[in-house]
Amino acid sequence: xxxxxxxxxxxxxxxxxxxxxxxxxxxxxxxxxxxxxxxxxxxxxxxxxxxxxxxxxxxxxxxxxxxxxxxxxxxxxxxxxxxxxxxxxxxxxxxxxxxxxxxxxxxxxxxxxxxxxxxxxxxxxxxxxxxxxxxxxxxxxxxxxxxxxxxxxxxxxxxxxxxxxxxxxxxxxxxxxxxxxxxxxxxxxxxxxxxxxxxxxxxxxxxxxxxxxxxxxxxxxxxxxxxxxxxxxxxxxxxxxxxxxxxxxxxxxxxxxxxxxxxxxxxxxxxxxxxxxxxxxxxxxxxxxxxxxxxxxxxxxxxxxxxxxxxxxxxxxxxxxxxxxxxxx
Numbered sequence: 614x615x616x617x618x619x620x621x622x623x624x625x626x627x628x629x630x631x632x633x634x635x636x637x638x639x640x641x642x643x644x645x646x647x648x649x650x651x652x653x654x655x656x657x658x659x660x661x662x663x664x665x666x667x668x669x670x671x672x673x674x675x676x677x678x679x680x681x682x683x684x685x686x687x688x689x690x691x692x693x694x695x696x697x698x699x700x701x702x703x704x705x706x707x708x709x710x711x712x713x714x715x716x717x718x719x720x721x722x723x724x725x726x727x728x729x730x731x732x733x734x735x736x737x738x739x740x741x742x743x744x745x746x747x748x749x750x751x752x753x754x755x756x757x758x759x760x761x762x763x764x765x766x767x768x769x770x771x772x773x774x775x776x777x778x779x780x781x782x783x784x785x786x787x788x789x790x791x792x793x794x795x796x797x798x799x800x801x802x803x804x805x806x807x808x809x810x811x812x813x814x815x816x817x818x819x820x821x822x823x824x825x826x827x828x829x830x831x832x833x834x835x836x837x838x839x840x841x842x843x844x845x846x847x848x849x850x851x852x853x854x855x856x857x858x859x860x861x862x863x864x865x866x867x868x869x870x871x872x873x874x875x876x877x878x879x880x881x882x883x884x885x886x887x888x889x890x891x892x893x894x895x896x897x898x899x900x901x902x903x904x905x906x907x908x909x910x911x912x913x914x915x916x917x918x919x920x921x922x923x924x925x926x927x928x929x930x931x932x933x934x935x936x937x938x939x940x941x942x
Contacts (some may be wrong), residue, residue, distance in 0.1 A: 614878045614917070614928040615722070615749060617664060618906070619742070619886035621932035622894065623649070628809045629903050632802070636911030641930055651931075661694035663933025664748040664881065668721040677718035678748065692716070695744040697773065704769035704778045704786070709761050712743050713773035714752050721751035723877045728753070730874045737867055738879040739860045741852050745881030745933075747771075754879075755867075758782065758859065760852070762844030766791045768859055781866035790858060791843060794851035798831040800897065801904045810900040817939040818898075819891040821845065827892060829901075848891050850905035852884030857909040861916050870921035880913075881933075882906060893939040 626638060626647075633639050641647075655662065655672045657680060665678035673679040678694050685692045695712045702710025720728075723736040738750030738757040750757035754774065761769045767786040770778065778786075804813065811817075818827035822839040833845055846852045860880050863869065869876040885902055892898040910930075917926055 614880065614926060615668070616910075616928065616930040617667060617745065617749065617879075617881040617933050618930065619660060619745065619881060619883045619933055620889040620936050621885055621903075622935040623932075625899075625903050629900060629907075632806070632809075632900070632904050633907045634911060636914060637907035638910065638930075640911070640914060641928070645928075658934035660742060660883075660886065660933050661744045661748065664745055665694075665717055665721075667931055667933065668723060668749045668751065668879070669717070669719045670722070671719060675719060677716055681744065695747040697771070701772040702769060703772055703775060704767055704782070705761050705765070707761065707763075709743070709759075710769045710771045712747050712757075712771045714747050714750065717748060717752070721749065723749060723879060724751035724753050726875055726877045727751070734874040735867055735869060735876040736879070737863050737869065737877075738881075739856060739863060740881035741847055741856055741883035742881065742886075745883050746879070749879035749881065758863075760847070760855070760859075762841055762847060764842050766843030766846070779866070781862065785859065785862050791846065791855050794846050794849075794855055795833055795837065795843075798829070798833055798849050798851070800829055800901050801908075804829060804897060807897050807900045810897045811895040811942075813897045815942075817893055817942045818896055821848075821891075827896075827898075829897065847884055848887040850884060850888070850902040852887065853882045853902070853906050853909050856880065856882060856884070857913055861913065864917065864920060870917070870926055882909075889936050893942070894936050895938055895942060 653666045659681050661678050661681040662673050665676045669676040682693050697713035700713050726734050736754040738746040740746040741760040743759040746757040746759045756774050758768045758770050761767050813828045814826050821836045823836050888902045
Protein backbone atom coordinates (compact mmCIF):
# COMPACT_ATOMS: atom_id res chain seq x y z
CA UNK A 614 0.00 0.00 0.00
CA UNK A 615 1.26 3.41 -0.95
CA UNK A 616 0.02 6.53 0.84
CA UNK A 617 0.69 10.03 -0.45
CA UNK A 618 -0.34 12.85 1.89
CA UNK A 619 -0.85 15.84 -0.36
CA UNK A 620 1.17 18.90 0.78
CA UNK A 621 2.57 17.22 3.92
CA UNK A 622 5.69 18.91 5.25
CA UNK A 623 8.20 16.67 7.02
CA UNK A 624 7.95 18.79 10.16
CA UNK A 625 4.28 17.85 10.61
CA UNK A 626 5.65 14.57 12.00
CA UNK A 627 7.71 16.31 14.65
CA UNK A 628 5.57 19.41 15.27
CA UNK A 629 2.42 17.49 16.06
CA UNK A 630 4.12 14.39 17.49
CA UNK A 631 2.90 14.86 21.05
CA UNK A 632 -0.69 15.22 19.84
CA UNK A 633 -0.70 12.02 17.77
CA UNK A 634 -2.03 8.71 19.05
CA UNK A 635 -0.10 5.44 18.88
CA UNK A 636 -1.64 3.75 15.85
CA UNK A 637 -1.08 6.16 12.98
CA UNK A 638 1.98 8.27 12.25
CA UNK A 639 3.75 7.01 15.39
CA UNK A 640 3.25 3.40 14.35
CA UNK A 641 4.87 4.10 10.99
CA UNK A 642 7.86 5.85 12.57
CA UNK A 643 8.34 3.43 15.47
CA UNK A 644 7.76 0.19 13.56
CA UNK A 645 9.22 1.19 10.19
CA UNK A 646 11.98 3.19 8.57
CA UNK A 647 11.90 6.97 8.86
CA UNK A 648 13.63 8.37 5.78
CA UNK A 649 14.53 11.97 6.60
CA UNK A 650 16.60 12.99 3.61
CA UNK A 651 14.98 11.79 0.40
CA UNK A 652 14.77 14.24 -2.50
CA UNK A 653 13.74 14.34 -6.13
CA UNK A 654 15.70 17.09 -7.87
CA UNK A 655 13.09 19.06 -9.79
CA UNK A 656 10.74 22.02 -9.66
CA UNK A 657 7.92 22.95 -9.57
CA UNK A 658 6.76 20.57 -6.88
CA UNK A 659 3.03 20.19 -7.52
CA UNK A 660 0.50 17.37 -7.17
CA UNK A 661 0.76 15.87 -10.65
CA UNK A 662 4.54 15.93 -10.87
CA UNK A 663 4.89 14.73 -7.29
CA UNK A 664 2.64 11.72 -7.59
CA UNK A 665 4.24 10.70 -10.87
CA UNK A 666 7.75 11.04 -9.43
CA UNK A 667 6.95 8.98 -6.32
CA UNK A 668 5.40 6.15 -8.31
CA UNK A 669 7.80 6.09 -11.28
CA UNK A 670 10.99 6.72 -9.30
CA UNK A 671 12.18 9.29 -11.80
CA UNK A 672 11.84 13.00 -12.52
CA UNK A 673 9.48 15.01 -14.76
CA UNK A 674 12.11 15.30 -17.52
CA UNK A 675 11.79 11.53 -17.91
CA UNK A 676 8.23 10.63 -16.87
CA UNK A 677 6.72 13.61 -18.66
CA UNK A 678 4.38 14.99 -15.99
CA UNK A 679 6.03 18.40 -15.75
CA UNK A 680 3.22 20.10 -13.82
CA UNK A 681 -0.50 19.97 -13.14
CA UNK A 682 -1.07 21.95 -16.36
CA UNK A 683 1.34 23.03 -19.04
CA UNK A 684 1.52 24.43 -22.55
CA UNK A 685 1.84 21.69 -25.16
CA UNK A 686 3.73 23.26 -28.04
CA UNK A 687 2.76 20.45 -30.42
CA UNK A 688 -0.96 20.78 -29.75
CA UNK A 689 -0.65 24.56 -29.29
CA UNK A 690 -2.82 24.48 -26.19
CA UNK A 691 -2.70 24.16 -22.43
CA UNK A 692 -3.12 20.57 -21.27
CA UNK A 693 -3.97 18.95 -17.93
CA UNK A 694 -1.72 16.21 -16.58
CA UNK A 695 -4.47 13.60 -16.32
CA UNK A 696 -6.94 14.97 -18.86
CA UNK A 697 -7.85 12.84 -21.89
CA UNK A 698 -10.74 13.75 -24.22
CA UNK A 699 -10.56 10.27 -25.78
CA UNK A 700 -12.27 8.73 -22.75
CA UNK A 701 -15.63 9.32 -21.10
CA UNK A 702 -16.79 9.81 -17.53
CA UNK A 703 -18.11 6.78 -15.70
CA UNK A 704 -20.44 7.44 -12.78
CA UNK A 705 -21.25 11.04 -13.64
CA UNK A 706 -22.74 13.01 -16.50
CA UNK A 707 -20.09 15.72 -16.13
CA UNK A 708 -16.66 15.80 -17.77
CA UNK A 709 -14.94 15.05 -14.44
CA UNK A 710 -14.12 11.51 -15.54
CA UNK A 711 -12.46 12.27 -18.88
CA UNK A 712 -9.05 11.18 -17.60
CA UNK A 713 -6.21 8.75 -18.27
CA UNK A 714 -2.48 8.37 -17.54
CA UNK A 715 -1.55 8.77 -21.23
CA UNK A 716 0.77 11.75 -20.63
CA UNK A 717 2.98 9.72 -18.27
CA UNK A 718 5.87 8.34 -20.32
CA UNK A 719 7.24 5.64 -18.00
CA UNK A 720 5.92 2.73 -15.97
CA UNK A 721 5.08 2.96 -12.28
CA UNK A 722 5.71 0.60 -9.38
CA UNK A 723 2.04 -0.34 -9.72
CA UNK A 724 2.58 -1.19 -13.39
CA UNK A 725 5.52 -3.37 -12.42
CA UNK A 726 3.37 -5.26 -9.90
CA UNK A 727 0.86 -5.96 -12.68
CA UNK A 728 3.55 -7.01 -15.16
CA UNK A 729 5.39 -9.21 -12.66
CA UNK A 730 2.20 -11.11 -11.75
CA UNK A 731 1.06 -11.52 -15.39
CA UNK A 732 -1.72 -9.04 -14.59
CA UNK A 733 -3.08 -11.29 -11.81
CA UNK A 734 -2.19 -8.85 -9.03
CA UNK A 735 -4.76 -6.09 -8.58
CA UNK A 736 -4.03 -2.37 -8.52
CA UNK A 737 -6.68 -0.03 -7.11
CA UNK A 738 -5.99 3.70 -6.75
CA UNK A 739 -8.16 6.04 -4.66
CA UNK A 740 -8.04 9.82 -4.10
CA UNK A 741 -10.30 12.84 -3.95
CA UNK A 742 -8.24 14.38 -6.77
CA UNK A 743 -8.36 12.64 -10.15
CA UNK A 744 -4.61 13.07 -10.70
CA UNK A 745 -3.97 11.67 -7.21
CA UNK A 746 -5.52 8.40 -8.35
CA UNK A 747 -4.78 8.24 -12.09
CA UNK A 748 -1.01 8.74 -11.89
CA UNK A 749 -0.26 6.37 -8.97
CA UNK A 750 -2.50 3.74 -10.61
CA UNK A 751 -0.20 3.72 -13.62
CA UNK A 752 -1.11 2.55 -17.11
CA UNK A 753 -2.43 -0.86 -16.10
CA UNK A 754 -4.52 -0.25 -12.95
CA UNK A 755 -7.64 -2.34 -12.55
CA UNK A 756 -9.32 0.83 -11.35
CA UNK A 757 -8.69 4.40 -10.29
CA UNK A 758 -11.45 6.25 -8.46
CA UNK A 759 -11.83 9.88 -7.45
CA UNK A 760 -14.44 11.95 -5.66
CA UNK A 761 -16.92 14.06 -7.57
CA UNK A 762 -18.41 16.60 -5.15
CA UNK A 763 -21.29 18.86 -6.07
CA UNK A 764 -24.86 17.82 -5.38
CA UNK A 765 -24.23 14.06 -5.54
CA UNK A 766 -20.92 13.38 -3.78
CA UNK A 767 -20.13 10.20 -5.69
CA UNK A 768 -17.00 8.22 -6.46
CA UNK A 769 -16.38 8.12 -10.21
CA UNK A 770 -13.87 6.87 -12.77
CA UNK A 771 -12.99 6.96 -16.47
CA UNK A 772 -13.84 4.67 -19.39
CA UNK A 773 -10.05 4.18 -19.65
CA UNK A 774 -10.51 1.62 -16.85
CA UNK A 775 -14.07 0.35 -17.31
CA UNK A 776 -17.35 1.09 -19.05
CA UNK A 777 -19.46 1.06 -15.91
CA UNK A 778 -18.87 1.20 -12.18
CA UNK A 779 -18.66 -2.14 -10.33
CA UNK A 780 -21.74 -3.03 -8.33
CA UNK A 781 -19.95 -2.40 -5.05
CA UNK A 782 -19.12 1.18 -6.06
CA UNK A 783 -22.69 1.79 -7.24
CA UNK A 784 -23.93 0.43 -3.92
CA UNK A 785 -21.43 2.50 -1.94
CA UNK A 786 -22.52 5.68 -3.74
CA UNK A 787 -26.19 4.80 -3.24
CA UNK A 788 -25.71 4.42 0.52
CA UNK A 789 -24.79 8.13 0.68
CA UNK A 790 -22.44 7.38 3.57
CA UNK A 791 -20.64 10.63 2.76
CA UNK A 792 -23.72 12.50 4.02
CA UNK A 793 -22.65 11.84 7.60
CA UNK A 794 -19.83 14.33 7.10
CA UNK A 795 -22.29 17.17 6.46
CA UNK A 796 -21.88 18.52 9.96
CA UNK A 797 -20.04 21.11 12.00
CA UNK A 798 -16.25 20.97 11.86
CA UNK A 799 -15.00 21.56 15.39
CA UNK A 800 -11.53 20.79 16.70
CA UNK A 801 -10.83 17.17 17.64
CA UNK A 802 -9.21 18.29 20.90
CA UNK A 803 -9.42 21.45 23.00
CA UNK A 804 -8.30 24.24 20.66
CA UNK A 805 -6.20 25.68 23.50
CA UNK A 806 -4.03 22.58 23.31
CA UNK A 807 -3.13 23.36 19.69
CA UNK A 808 0.13 25.04 20.63
CA UNK A 809 1.96 24.21 17.40
CA UNK A 810 -0.09 26.62 15.29
CA UNK A 811 -0.88 30.34 15.30
CA UNK A 812 -3.99 32.15 16.57
CA UNK A 813 -7.25 30.93 15.08
CA UNK A 814 -8.31 34.40 13.95
CA UNK A 815 -5.67 36.21 11.88
CA UNK A 816 -5.16 38.07 8.62
CA UNK A 817 -3.40 35.30 6.73
CA UNK A 818 -6.15 32.76 6.20
CA UNK A 819 -8.87 32.22 3.63
CA UNK A 820 -12.61 31.93 4.12
CA UNK A 821 -15.41 29.73 2.94
CA UNK A 822 -17.99 31.68 0.96
CA UNK A 823 -20.32 33.20 3.55
CA UNK A 824 -17.83 33.30 6.44
CA UNK A 825 -16.74 36.53 8.13
CA UNK A 826 -13.80 35.06 10.09
CA UNK A 827 -11.53 32.04 9.39
CA UNK A 828 -12.29 30.51 12.78
CA UNK A 829 -13.67 27.38 14.38
CA UNK A 830 -16.29 26.04 14.39
CA UNK A 831 -16.90 25.78 10.64
CA UNK A 832 -20.63 25.28 10.09
CA UNK A 833 -20.62 23.07 7.00
CA UNK A 834 -24.41 22.76 7.03
CA UNK A 835 -24.90 26.51 6.83
CA UNK A 836 -22.09 26.90 4.29
CA UNK A 837 -23.16 23.92 2.18
CA UNK A 838 -25.06 25.48 -0.73
CA UNK A 839 -22.67 28.39 -1.32
CA UNK A 840 -19.55 26.22 -1.31
CA UNK A 841 -20.28 23.49 -3.82
CA UNK A 842 -22.30 21.21 -1.51
CA UNK A 843 -20.33 17.96 -1.21
CA UNK A 844 -17.31 19.74 -2.68
CA UNK A 845 -16.86 21.65 0.59
CA UNK A 846 -15.81 18.37 2.23
CA UNK A 847 -12.63 18.41 0.14
CA UNK A 848 -11.41 21.39 2.19
CA UNK A 849 -12.00 19.68 5.54
CA UNK A 850 -10.44 16.67 7.29
CA UNK A 851 -13.65 14.79 6.52
CA UNK A 852 -12.40 14.48 2.95
CA UNK A 853 -9.62 12.23 4.26
CA UNK A 854 -12.15 10.25 6.29
CA UNK A 855 -14.43 9.60 3.32
CA UNK A 856 -11.36 8.59 1.29
CA UNK A 857 -10.49 6.07 4.02
CA UNK A 858 -14.07 4.78 4.03
CA UNK A 859 -13.96 4.14 0.29
CA UNK A 860 -10.46 2.63 0.35
CA UNK A 861 -11.50 0.16 3.03
CA UNK A 862 -14.58 -0.76 1.00
CA UNK A 863 -12.25 -1.45 -1.94
CA UNK A 864 -10.06 -3.71 0.21
CA UNK A 865 -13.12 -5.68 1.21
CA UNK A 866 -15.05 -5.88 -2.05
CA UNK A 867 -11.99 -6.40 -4.29
CA UNK A 868 -10.56 -8.99 -1.85
CA UNK A 869 -7.20 -7.25 -1.86
CA UNK A 870 -4.33 -9.11 -0.23
CA UNK A 871 -6.17 -12.43 0.06
CA UNK A 872 -4.45 -14.62 -2.56
CA UNK A 873 -0.88 -15.49 -3.54
CA UNK A 874 -0.52 -12.56 -5.94
CA UNK A 875 0.69 -9.17 -4.72
CA UNK A 876 -1.96 -6.46 -4.90
CA UNK A 877 -1.37 -2.74 -4.59
CA UNK A 878 -3.67 -0.18 -2.99
CA UNK A 879 -2.60 3.39 -3.81
CA UNK A 880 -4.23 6.05 -1.62
CA UNK A 881 -3.73 9.79 -1.85
CA UNK A 882 -5.13 11.97 0.93
CA UNK A 883 -5.96 15.14 -0.99
CA UNK A 884 -7.77 17.16 1.69
CA UNK A 885 -4.54 18.06 3.45
CA UNK A 886 -3.68 20.09 0.34
CA UNK A 887 -7.04 21.86 0.12
CA UNK A 888 -6.89 22.74 3.82
CA UNK A 889 -3.29 23.91 3.53
CA UNK A 890 -4.09 26.17 0.60
CA UNK A 891 -7.11 27.74 2.27
CA UNK A 892 -5.71 28.36 5.76
CA UNK A 893 -1.93 28.09 5.46
CA UNK A 894 0.65 25.87 7.14
CA UNK A 895 0.51 27.76 10.47
CA UNK A 896 -3.24 27.33 10.98
CA UNK A 897 -5.28 25.55 13.63
CA UNK A 898 -7.13 23.96 10.70
CA UNK A 899 -3.96 22.25 9.44
CA UNK A 900 -3.09 21.00 12.91
CA UNK A 901 -6.59 19.60 13.42
CA UNK A 902 -6.58 18.01 9.96
CA UNK A 903 -3.39 16.07 10.76
CA UNK A 904 -4.66 14.92 14.15
CA UNK A 905 -7.79 13.59 12.45
CA UNK A 906 -5.76 12.02 9.63
CA UNK A 907 -3.73 10.25 12.32
CA UNK A 908 -6.96 8.60 13.46
CA UNK A 909 -7.89 7.65 9.89
CA UNK A 910 -4.47 6.04 9.41
CA UNK A 911 -4.95 4.04 12.60
CA UNK A 912 -8.36 2.87 11.35
CA UNK A 913 -6.83 1.92 8.01
CA UNK A 914 -3.94 -0.05 9.51
CA UNK A 915 -6.10 -1.84 12.10
CA UNK A 916 -8.56 -2.94 9.43
CA UNK A 917 -5.72 -4.27 7.26
CA UNK A 918 -4.31 -6.08 10.31
CA UNK A 919 -7.61 -7.95 10.58
CA UNK A 920 -8.41 -8.52 6.90
CA UNK A 921 -4.94 -9.02 5.40
CA UNK A 922 -2.94 -9.86 8.52
CA UNK A 923 -0.36 -8.09 10.65
CA UNK A 924 2.96 -8.31 8.85
CA UNK A 925 1.28 -9.46 5.63
CA UNK A 926 1.35 -6.04 3.99
CA UNK A 927 3.95 -3.35 3.37
CA UNK A 928 3.08 0.34 3.47
CA UNK A 929 4.91 3.54 2.65
CA UNK A 930 3.77 7.07 3.45
CA UNK A 931 5.24 10.11 1.75
CA UNK A 932 4.24 13.48 0.28
CA UNK A 933 4.00 14.77 -3.26
CA UNK A 934 5.20 18.22 -2.15
CA UNK A 935 5.05 20.50 0.86
CA UNK A 936 4.24 24.20 1.36
CA UNK A 937 5.68 27.39 2.80
CA UNK A 938 4.19 29.95 5.14
CA UNK A 939 1.85 32.59 3.74
CA UNK A 940 4.33 35.24 2.47
CA UNK A 941 2.56 38.10 4.29
CA UNK A 942 2.98 36.20 7.57
